[in-house]
Amino acid sequence: MNPFDQELTKQLDDLRAQGLYRELRRVDSPQSPRIVVDGKPLLNFSSNDYLGLANHPALIEASKKALDEFGAGSGASRLICGSLAIHHELEQALAEFKGTEAALAFSTGYAAALGTIGALLGKDDVIIIDKLVHACVVDAARLCGAKLRVFEHNDPDDLEKKLKWATASSGGSRRRILVVTESVFSMDGDLAALREIVELKDKYGAWLMLDEAHATGLYGEQRRGLAEACELAGGVEIQMGTLGKALGAAGGYICGSRALIDTLINRARSFIFSTAPVPAAASAATAAIRLVQSAEGESRRAQLWHRVDQAKNAVINAGRELPPIKSAIIPVHVGDEMEAMQLAAALRERAIFIPAIRYPTVARGEARLRLTVTASHLQEGIATLQSALTALSASRQESNSAT
Numbered sequence: 001m002n003p004f005d006q007e008l009t010k011q012l013d014d015l016r017a018q019g020l021y022r023e024l025r026r027v028d029s030p031q032s033p034r035i036v037v038d039g040k041p042l043l044n045f046s047s048n049d050y051l052g053l054a055n056h057p058a059l060i061e062a063s064k065k066a067l068d069e070f071g072a073g074s075g076a077s078r079l080i081c082g083s084l085a086i087h088h089e090l091e092q093a094l095a096e097f098k099g100t101e102a103a104l105a106f107s108t109g110y111a112a113a114l115g116t117i118g119a120l121l122g123k124d125d126v127i128i129i130d131k132l133v134h135a136c137v138v139d140a141a142r143l144c145g146a147k148l149r150v151f152e153h154n155d156p157d158d159l160e161k162k163l164k165w166a167t168a169s170s171g172g173s174r175r176r177i178l179v180v181t182e183s184v185f186s187m188d189g190d191l192a193a194l195r196e197i198v199e200l201k202d203k204y205g206a207w208l209m210l211d212e213a214h215a216t217g218l219y220g221e222q223r224r225g226l227a228e229a230c231e232l233a234g235g236v237e238i239q240m241g242t243l244g245k246a247l248g249a250a251g252g253y254i255c256g257s258r259a260l261i262d263t264l265i266n267r268a269r270s271f272i273f274s275t276a277p278v279p280a281a282a283s284a285a286t287a288a289i290r291l292v293q294s295a296e297g298e299s300r301r302a303q304l305w306h307r308v309d310q311a312k313n314a315v316i317n318a319g320r321e322l323p324p325i326k327s328a329i330i331p332v333h334v335g336d337e338m339e340a341m342q343l344a345a346a347l348r349e350r351a352i353f354i355p356a357i358r359y360p361t362v363a364r365g366e367a368r369l370r371l372t373v374t375a376s377h378l379q380e381g382i383a384t385l386q387s388a389l390t391a392l393s394a395s396r397q398e399s400n401s402a403t
Helices: 003-017 057-070 078-082 085-098 109-120 135-143 156-168 194-203 258-267 279-292 295-317 337-349 379-402
Strands: 034-037 040-044 102-106 126-130 147-151 177-182 207-211 238-242 252-256 329-335 367-372
Touching (some): 040 379, 057 085, 057 279, 085 279, 109 135, 109 177, 109 238, 109 252, 126 156, 194 207, 252 258, 295 329, 329 337
Parallel strands (some): 177 207, 207 238
Antiparallel strands (some): 102 252, 238 252, 329 367
16 A cells, blocks of 8 residues: 555544544435435435425426436536526526525535635635534635634624624724524524524624525525525525525525625636536426425425424434424434444434434534434334334443443
């Protein structure tokens, strides 16, 4: 083994020893409540396909139609020759859905965060982020060159301290201040203190970027997200989200004013220098947006919240404690990384797939199983989950008693 591979192998061995090693698991089936992983059928409680649209006939048909009309690839970046009609249709649908002047689609949510924050901020500016925001926001904050400050998770008082510092330290110069938070936090399932955050950013003349990735399609009368549900959409300058969760397709987006979107078209490097998203994905996302706003979309949302309540009760009845949950993300806290891995493996042995979430996705010692529920789950599947968790809890208690 050459020195290069020796060094990498040592690093991988260290990850294994800490319970932090990751590996890809081959899935040989569409996204659904039951999937085939490494050849084994499993109950799937790991997907972000909250409304069960990833395998919906309307999205599949839209993808096929786009393949027939536009082909498999987009040919180039959108500023060269890849801005297909289907991308413009998606952005029009997004803007109408979110109630904004304009929208811009990106290849991924990660690219949307990197491109947007980098386009808006420079070294003389300040970015203030919630401690638990997604890694894409953290990376974008570091790369943009602005002064970075982190406020304690969902703590308006600490946010105000950071905002006071940002305004007081400006020395009278013109400084942009951007606050970034998620509306529904991806690993804990809790909701942002959005009303307080909007009030504070207005008080100190800051901008707000809200990541609605895990809220779009699920909250608000029109299913637009948490900002709509709180009647605060007008107070959010930059609405970010993904097309690959409740919308069942792939990609990311930014919605906001026409001036914002034009700025991103001209300055967002992850947009400018990326080949445009494939036509099939854009068409599927457009179909999903229309479906979410339909009677079927509302029915699926109602079914999802019913299944979420059942799943929460199943976890509690199996002897596990849960924090207050108002989302489809149910974190089953374990703590130790190795123990979380063992619990996930034991569930797979019982034909249930729930991933163990570990550092660096969450803090060290904060490992958990991230259980997610979809509208497509059946009551019998949730009953199976409860039985498995109950059996594992009993086995653990017996083991502890024996020692």
